[in-house]
Amino acid sequence: MDARYAFRVRVRIEPAHDDVSIEPSSAETTVTLFREAPEPGTDGWLFFRNTLWRGEVGDEDYARHLAATWLGVPERTIHAIEFRELQTDQEYFDALKAEIAADLKPFKADTVSEVISKYLGSSVRVTETDE
Numbered sequence: 001m002d003a004r005y006a007f008r009v010r011v012r013i014e015p016a017h018d019d020v021s022i023e024p025s026s027a028e029t030t031v032t033l034f035r036e037a038p039e040p041g042t043d044g045w046l047f048f049r050n051t052l053w054r055g056e057v058g059d060e061d062y063a064r065h066l067a068a069t070w071l072g073v074p075e076r077t078i079h080a081i082e083f084r085e086l087q088t089d090q091e092y093f094d095a096l097k098a099e100i101a102a103d104l105k106p107f108k109a110d111t112v113s114e115v116i117s118k119y120l121g122s123s124v125r126v127t128e129t130d131e
Contacts, residue, residue: 055121
């Protein structure tokens, strides 16, 4: 079972010393950041519900804080973060849907499909496993 969240993050590089400077046009870069998706039902598995809305980052300030923490850089250097997709194998996706179905009430939805759409939009990519 394998899944990860993919984000695009725009980061501004800042020199660590005052005697070093960076040409402004080259000081910003975009990286793709991956965060492992916790197994459904375990601690942290509701990350998608708490962070995303319709396939977009729900609270950009909070997401920038998360990205800075994940990358180990000052928060001021994170200029933007964009959710790209949940990359998952079929086993994880089935387990996710089963865990959601076990208790729809906290999601304020009537169906699992509604939950997936509500929080992840169309940003789910199911991939083949290596087996």
